[in-house]
Amino acid sequence: MIRQLRSIKDPEVIRAIKRACAARCKNVTLWHLGMIALSAVSTGALAGAIVLLFGLRGAAAWVVTFFCVALSVTVFVNAMIRRSYRVALPEILRSLGRCAECGYDLTGLQSDTCPECGTHIGPNAVG
Numbered sequence: 001m002i003r004q005l006r007s008i009k010d011p012e013v014i015r016a017i018k019r020a021c022a023a024r025c026k027n028v029t030l031w032h033l034g035m036i037a038l039s040a041v042s043t044g045a046l047a048g049a050i051v052l053l054f055g056l057r058g059a060a061a062w063v064v065t066f067f068c069v070a071l072s073v074t075v076f077v078n079a080m081i082r083r084s085y086r087v088a089l090p091e092i093l094r095s096l097g098r099c100a101e102c103g104y105d106l107t108g109l110q111s112d113t114c115p116e117c118g119t120h121i122g123p124n125a126v127g
């Protein structure tokens, strides 16, 4: 769970935020695909070294290689998605009238400081 979503209890609001984040995080560029390919190739090389080191042959060698590459690509893609969410989330939270740091609902708040986390939200932060 992303830190800012922990204080939001309404499941409808969480779903709306996740939908908005997912819509913004669909911009997969050539750089992303290149980094995924680089991750797969470098892990494939590491898996090859493991296969050689342990003298694996046949199915065992393929299983080790596939497992290493799949694990690497999964971890890498997960990290990229989480990073995209972290970048998009503060702006989405602000547009929904919530604190960009903790997700606290700032509707009707007179102060320029979030009562939940103490973050300065500025005079124009709440719509």
Ligand SMILES: [Zn+2]
Pocket: 099, 100, 101, 102, 103, 104, 114, 115, 116, 117, 118, 119
């Ligand atoms: Zn806050």
